[in-house]
Each structure stands twice: as C-alpha cells, then as structure tokens.
Amino acid sequence: MKRLALSSGLALAMLASPLAAQSPVTPRMAAVKLAVADFERTTQFYLLLGMQEGPHHNEWEWELKWDDPLKGSSIIMVSAEKSERFHVTPGGGTIIIGVPDVYAALDALRGAGFAIEGEPRNLGFAAIIMIQDPDGNWIELAGPAPAKPAEDGE
Numbered sequence: 001m002k003r004l005a006l007s008s009g010l011a012l013a014m015l016a017s018p019l020a021a022q023s024p025v026t027p028r029m030a031a032v033k034l035a036v037a038d039f040e041r042t043t044q045f046y047l048l049l050g051m052q053e054g055p056h057h058n059e060w061e062w063e064l065k066w067d068d069p070l071k072g073s074s075i076i077m078v079s080a081e082k083s084e085r086f087h088v089t090p091g092g093g094t095i096i097i098g099v100p101d102v103y104a105a106l107d108a109l110r111g112a113g114f115a116i117e118g119e120p121r122n123l124g125f126a127a128i129i130m131i132q133d134p135d136g137n138w139i140e141l142a143g144p145a146p147a148k149p150a151e152d153g154e
Helices: 002-015 018-022 039-047 080-086 102-111
Strands: 031-036 052-058 061-065 074-079 094-098 126-132 138-144
Touching: 031 039, 039 052, 039 061, 039 074, 074 080, 102 126, 102 138
Parallel strands: 031 074, 094 138
Antiparallel strands: 052 061, 061 074, 126 138
C-alpha cells in the first residue's frame, strides 16, 4: 500500500504541473523513467543538454525537467538498485532530445568528460546522432542541419 501511495503522490504532482493546469484532459507524456546508477553524474549529463534539476521525490526518484513545461516531458531518474520495482532496466530506455545545435551539444558533453563516439549524420534537413548517457540509455540528439558552406565564387 505504501508503494501505491508513493506512486500516486508522484502522479498527482505531475498532473498538478503548469502544463496540466492549462489542459487537464489532454493526454500527454508526463515523464520518462530511466534507471540510473549515479544520480549526480546522470544529472550533469542532462543539465549539459539544457534540462534543470527538479524535485527529489524520495531517495530513489529524482526528477529532471525543462525550464518551460511546453518543451517536453520530465525525466524521472530511478535508482538502479530499485529499478526492478519500477519496471525499468538500466540502459533500457531511448529518448529523443531536440537541441538547437547537435555539434555544440556534443562539444559540451565531450568537454565535460563524457565519452561520445561518432559524429552526427547530416540528413539535409536535420543532424542526428545516437549517444548513450552514463547509464547506457540511448539518446537520439536531433537538431537542424548545419548551414551549407558557401561554395567558391558565391
């Protein structure tokens, strides 16, 4: 019963968010849960991608959020030690994060010591790359394609 109360409390907190207050009956993705081994290291990774620290709901669930709820869903980090209880597996999630400049985001992550392999694919209309966070969860970074370099004589 205690587990139900904790989960219900988290759900109610999410439904009380500013976005939910604007349209309480509109279905939406309120959050994504990811199992993590190190809250601090994973928080640093997502802060470099533009998220902010949210509330620590309890000792095994910490939230990351955007500065504006219209930017997207929160991430609820669940302690890997408790992950089975929440049906999440370390490295088992995939999320897509849109960034204004994929190359700049990769530079920031690499500059902070995160091991990022490969380079983005330029699709002409977008640049994308699949990377992993510190816990092995797959993250697709997506952003506008870089400007086409000017050709000689232009």
